[in-house]
Amino acid sequence: MSKPLKLEKKRFGEFVDVLLSRYWVFGPVEVDGVARFRRIESADALKPGFPGTVESPKGVFFPQMETMLTGDRNEAASTSGPEEPIAIVGARPCDARALLMLDRVFGTGERTDPYWTRRYRDALVVVAGCTEPMAGCFCNWLGSGPFGRTGADIMLTDTGDAFVVEACSEKGSGFLEQAKGLSLSEASGEDQSKAEGVRSAAESAMPEKTDVSSLKEILDRSWDSPLWDRLAERCLSCAACAYLCPTCHCFDIQDEKLPGTGRYRRIRIWDSCMAPLFTKEASGHNPRPAGRERLRQRVMHKFNYFVEACNETACVGCGRCVRSCPVNIDIREVLAEFVNAG
Amino acid sequence: MAGVEQALRETARELLREGKVGTIIGYVRGSTPFRSTPAFIENEEEADRLVFDVTCGSNLARYVRNHGRDGRVAIVAKGCDGRAVVQYLSEGQLKRDDVLIVGVPCTGVLDHGKVSRLVRNRNVTGFREENGKLVFEGDGFEVTADREDVLADSCLRCRYPNPPVHDVFLDEPAEAAPDGLHWQELEKFEQMAAQERWAFFEKEFARCIRCYACRNACPMCYCEECFVDQSDPQWIGKGIDPSDTMLFHLVRALHTAGRCVECGACERACPLGIRLDLLNSKLEREVHDRFGYTPGTDPDETPAMATYDEEDKQEFML
Numbered sequence: 228m229s230k231p232l233k234l235e236k237k238r239f240g241e242f243v244d245v246l247l248s249r250y251w252v253f254g255p256v257e258v259d260g261v262a263r264f265r266r267i268e269s270a271d272a273l274k275p276g277f278p279g280t281v282e283s284p285k286g287v288f289f290p291q292m293e294t295m296l297t298g299d300r301n302e303a304a305s306t307s308g309p310e311e312p313i314a315i316v317g318a319r320p321c322d323a324r325a326l327l328m329l330d331r332v333f334g335t336g337e338r339t340d341p342y343w344t345r346r347y348r349d350a351l352v353v354v355a356g357c358t359e360p361m362a363g364c365f366c367n368w369l370g371s372g373p374f375g376r377t378g379a380d381i382m383l384t385d386t387g388d389a390f391v392v393e394a395c396s397e398k399g400s401g402f403l404e405q406a407k408g409l410s411l412s413e414a415s416g417e418d419q420s421k422a423e424g425v426r427s428a429a430e431s432a433m434p435e436k437t438d439v440s441s442l443k444e445i446l447d448r449s450w451d452s453p454l455w456d457r458l459a460e461r462c463l464s465c466a467a468c469a470y471l472c473p474t475c476h477c478f479d480i481q482d483e484k485l486p487g488t489g490r491y492r493r494i495r496i497w498d499s500c501m502a503p504l505f506t507k508e509a510s511g512h513n514p515r516p517a518g519r520e521r522l523r524q525r526v527m528h529k530f531n532y533f534v535e536a537c538n539e540t541a542c543v544g545c546g547r548c549v550r551s552c553p554v555n556i557d558i559r560e561v562l563a564e565f566v567n568a569g
Numbered sequence: 570m571a572g573v574e575q576a577l578r579e580t581a582r583e584l585l586r587e588g589k590v591g592t593i594i595g596y597v598r599g600s601t602p603f604r605s606t607p608a609f610i611e612n613e614e615e616a617d618r619l620v621f622d623v624t625c626g627s628n629l630a631r632y633v634r635n636h637g638r639d640g641r642v643a644i645v646a647k648g649c650d651g652r653a654v655v656q657y658l659s660e661g662q663l664k665r666d667d668v669l670i671v672g673v674p675c676t677g678v679l680d681h682g683k684v685s686r687l688v689r690n691r692n693v694t695g696f697r698e699e700n701g702k703l704v705f706e707g708d709g710f711e712v713t714a715d716r717e718d719v720l721a722d723s724c725l726r727c728r729y730p731n732p733p734v735h736d737v738f739l740d741e742p743a744e745a746a747p748d749g750l751h752w753q754e755l756e757k758f759e760q761m762a763a764q765e766r767w768a769f770f771e772k773e774f775a776r777c778i779r780c781y782a783c784r785n786a787c788p789m790c791y792c793e794e795c796f797v798d799q800s801d802p803q804w805i806g807k808g809i810d811p812s813d814t815m816l817f818h819l820v821r822a823l824h825t826a827g828r829c830v831e832c833g834a835c836e837r838a839c840p841l842g843i844r845l846d847l848l849n850s851k852l853e854r855e856v857h858d859r860f861g862y863t864p865g866t867d868p869d870e871t872p873a874m875a876t877y878d879e880e881d882k883q884e885f886m887l
Contacts, residue, residue, distance in 0.1 A: 259772055260686075261841055279690045281840055282778070291778060292808035361690040362601060432708060434692070461607040461632070465782035467840045481807055496808045499780075503798050549600070550685060553786050553838035554607055554627050557600035 229400050231414040231422070232392040232407065234383070236275050239390075241410035243270035243316065250314035250351060253287045255280045264315070275390070277317035277355045283473030283547060284318050285329060288346045289497075291470070295342065297485070297492045308345035316353040320375040320382075321366045321545040323354045325473030327378030331537050332476055342495065351402055354379040354395075358429050363546025365559050368436045371543065373429040384422040391422035437563045439530075442540075445565050446531040450523075454564055459519035461554050466499035468548035468558075469525065474541045475499065500524045526561065573621050573673055576739040577645065580671055581616035584643055590669050594632050595645035596625040602696035603684055603705060607632060621645060623698065626678035626721065628834040630654050630788040633668055642668055647675030648743075649723075649832030651732020652865025653788035656830055658734075659868050660875075662791065672735030674743035677716065677724030679703075680833075682842045684719050688712050722846060723833025726750045733866045755850045770815070770848075776841040777814045779807070783845055784821060786838035789828045796820060818848065826852040827873035830865040 234242050246252050247270065254273040255262045262278040264287050296305040318326075326347065333343035357364070357373035366372060376382055380399030383390040391414050394400035403411065414422070449455075469475040479498040484491050498505055501521050507513045515521050533541035542558070549557050577595070584590045596605040597618040605624040609632075610616055629644050630653030636642050644650060651670060657663040684693075688705050695706040703719055705712045717725060728751050730743035758766065781797070784790045796804045797817055805820075806813035829849045836845045856862055859882045862873035 259776065261776060263776075292810070360692060362685070362688075362692040364692070460609050463631075463782065463785035463838070465785040465838070466780040467782040467838070470778045470780045471840060479807060483806055483808075494808050497778075502781075503794070504800055507800070550690065551840035553782050553834075555599035555601075555604040556606070560600055 229394050229403055231419055232403060232411040233414040233418050234390045234392050234411050236388055236390065238410040239273075239275045240270035242406065243267075243273055245406045245409050246314045246316065246351070246353075249311065251309050251311045252314045252316060253284065254316040264318075273316060275385075279319070279361050281547065281551060282471055283325065283545065284315055284322050285325065285473050285476070287313060287315055288326060288350065289329065289333070289343055289476060289478075292494055292496045293342060295480070295493045295495055297490060299490045303493075308342070312349035312351065313346055314351040314353060317355050318352060319357055319545065320354050320371060320373065320377075320379065321364075321543040322473055323352045323378035324366075324371055324375060325378070325543045325545070326350075326352060328474050328537075328539065328541060328543070329476055351380050351398060352378060353381045353383065353399075355383045355385065355390075356426065356429065358385050358425055360429070360433050361546055361550070363549030363557070363559075364544065365434065365436070365546060365549075366544035367430075367433040368439055368559070368562075369540055369542060369544045373433060374426045384425055386418060386421040386425055389418065391418050437559070437566060439540075439562055439566060442530050442562060442566060443534045445569060446527060449565060449568075452565070452568070454561075454568065455519050455523045458556065458561060459517070459522050462518050462522050462556055463554055464501050464503075464518040464521060465553065466501045467551050467553065468556075469499035469501055470497060471547040471551055473543060473545055473547070474529070475525075477505070500528070526558075530562070573740045574619070577619050577621055577671070577673065578616050580737055580739065581610060581619055581643075582613045584669065584671075585611070585613050585616065590641045590643040592636060593619070593643045593645065593671070594629050594636065595619045595671075596621060596627070596629075599624065601693055603679055603693055604681060609636070619645070621647075621673050623677060623679050623703070623720070624696075626681065626834070626837050628653055628786065628788045628832045630657065631786070631791070631834075633657070634662055634791060641666070643671050644668060645673060646670050646732040646735065647673050647678075648727060648729040648731050648733075649675075649830050649834075649865075650788075651735060652729055652830035653832065654732070654865075655734050655868045656789065656828060656865040656872075659865075659870055659872055660828070665868065670732055670735040670737070672732040672738040674738075674740050675724075675727075675730045676743050677720040677727065677730075678837075679719055680721040680837050682837065682839070683721075684714075686842075687714055687719060721833045721837055722754070723831055723836065726753065727831070729866070734868060752850070752854060755847060755854060758847055759851075769844075771811060773843050774811065774814050774818055776843055777809065777818070778841065779809060779814065779817065780840065782838040782840060783835035783843075786834040787821075787825065788830065788832065788834065789825045790821065792824075818845070822848040822852060825849060827856040827860070827862060828864050829853055 253264050253266050256265050262280045264284040267273050294306050296303050333340035376395040379395040382393045394403050477498045478495050480495050482493050506515045529541040581593050593610040597608040599606040630650045691707050693705045693707050697704050703714045726746050728745050856873050860873040
């Protein structure tokens with residue numbers, strides 16, 4: 228891997244310009260007072276502060292609503308993907324890890340999902356390490372940290388006036404090689420030790436962790452735990468947690484008429500196991516009739532079934548559900564309760 | 570407010586000890602100092618966990634209808650929880666004997682979204698009220714906020730800070746917002762041109778992710794099956810086309826017209842901070858001006874939408 232580089236913040240725009248010349252660039256920008264991942268078309272739209280976002284960047288690669296094909300009675304045509312590969316800038320390490328996790332679902336194995344793959348396969352993921360944990364963050368419980376590199380191609384470490392820029396993959400290395408000299412210079416030993424200081428300060432600022440290594444086995448025998456009832460009592464059964472989650476990936480497919488055209492479209496939209504319709508069968512029977520079963524499914528999928536299938540939890544500890552749950556159901560407390568109950 | 574908390578715990582213990590109720594629906598401290606979380610207290614020992622303060626934002630009434638199983642249930646009710654219960658009574662959803670209302674005076678609750686934005690999502694480890702201000706502190710920061718900056722909008726213009734009906738009331742009643750303030754936001758909005766209003770709603774609802782947190786937090790959205798969750802027939806597209814998103818919000822507003830108790834739980838539940846209050850506010854004003862009805866204030870009054878009078882204004886009929 229190439230040597231660490233330095234990007235002065237005053238030259239951040241030039242770096243983004245290089246990205247813009249090759250990629251469709253997405254980053255966290257303020258839209259009507261809320262920071263959201265949006266496509267940016269000029270360098271000054273993206274500020275090097277990278278605010279934390281309520282939503283995760285999964286929507287860049289797996290949009291909430293995506294037209295798969297359009298057609299009429301005689302023919303159907305699938306939609307095309309982005310014209311340029313996607314670069315995402317200013318995602319958090321947990322977000323990058325989550326994208327890689329989603330790639331396990333959509334982009335790996337015998338059959339891959341073309342809609343996901345056409346966006347993610349060539350994407351460049353530029354991660355900004357977290358200098359300060361946000362409320363609800365718990366990536367350190369799940370084997371990562373504020374500067375975790377899983378799923379990242381390039382890591383930016385904020386040292387004040389500059390970023391120390393490091394490649395975390397061949398793809399990242401290749402890009403930096405080409406971009407070198409344009410806005411990047413070699414990081415000095417002093418820059419690197421500054422970056423090291425920032426990283427270790429961030430790691431020590433992380434909240435105390437609960438050991439969740441036995442969680443999978445505990446959940447194996449917790450199907451009938453009374454904890455589900457207690458949780459379901461206050462859970463509103465909304466989908467805020469699932470839709471903000473960077474790894475929740477369930478979807479529905481619907482055909483819709485396009486009014487006045489005689490044509491239709493087939494769309495794929497996010498769905499959530501918290502929704503009553505999610506498992507409702509044609510007969511009217513619903514195997515997950517109420518909040519208890521739905522909530523259990525969501526926790527089990529993340530911390531038990533996915534572990535079984537992929538040997539990792541489908542949770543990266545980003546804390547979005549913690550921050551946004553209307554009734555303050557804190558997944559950290561939920562996990563700790565199961566662990567403590569054994 | 571500490572006095573209220575103490576009285577609340579004593580009352581709870583007494584109610585449980587004497588077997589007057591099986592469950593008390595209240596709030597306990599949440600996972601962060603400026604949040605609380607709904608709790609279902611079933612024994613005396615747990616009663617000491619009950620809190621009541623500015624963090625108690627969820628409308629607890631939504632839990633009452635489904636919680637009859639342990640016998641009589643008590644609810645810790647601020648003004649808007651109490652109004653929702655009263656509305657249930659007048660809509661025949663509860664009988665007066667089903668629920669014991671423990672009234673608490675409310676001086677407003679935090680909008681946790683506003684707080685998160687104010688502290689820029691940093692981890693808050695301490696929270697206190699000091700000289701009428703609210704102080705949030707964490708590792709290396711302390712942010713002091715005026716109440717107006719972090720309280721929910723619905724609280725700043727609240728007309729009913731105390732439950733209109735109660736079995737027990739703790740402490741002195743809280744004061745309502747000054748007259749005239751209540752409709753101020755709406756009146757300001759009504760001054761805008763139709764196009765501007767449309768643009769405003771387009772912009773707000775463009776953020777909607779259809780998570781339905783607003784609907785599920787709402788005490789008045791108690792349909793067994795919401796129209797958006799019906800599939801045969803399917804009334805509404807499930808995507809995020811503006812027409813579908815807008816339809817959901819408009820239908821929800823119409824379904825809660827003359828029923829909304831203005832608790833603002835919908836707005837506080839919205840993770841994207843969408844201004845959900847104006848549609849409801851407008852409809853409440855219409856219902857009030859036409860039919861003289863204010864939801865959730867009198868359990869014996871027939872709801873505006875459940876009654877007909879030949880004298881009802883109907884000049885809006887085409």
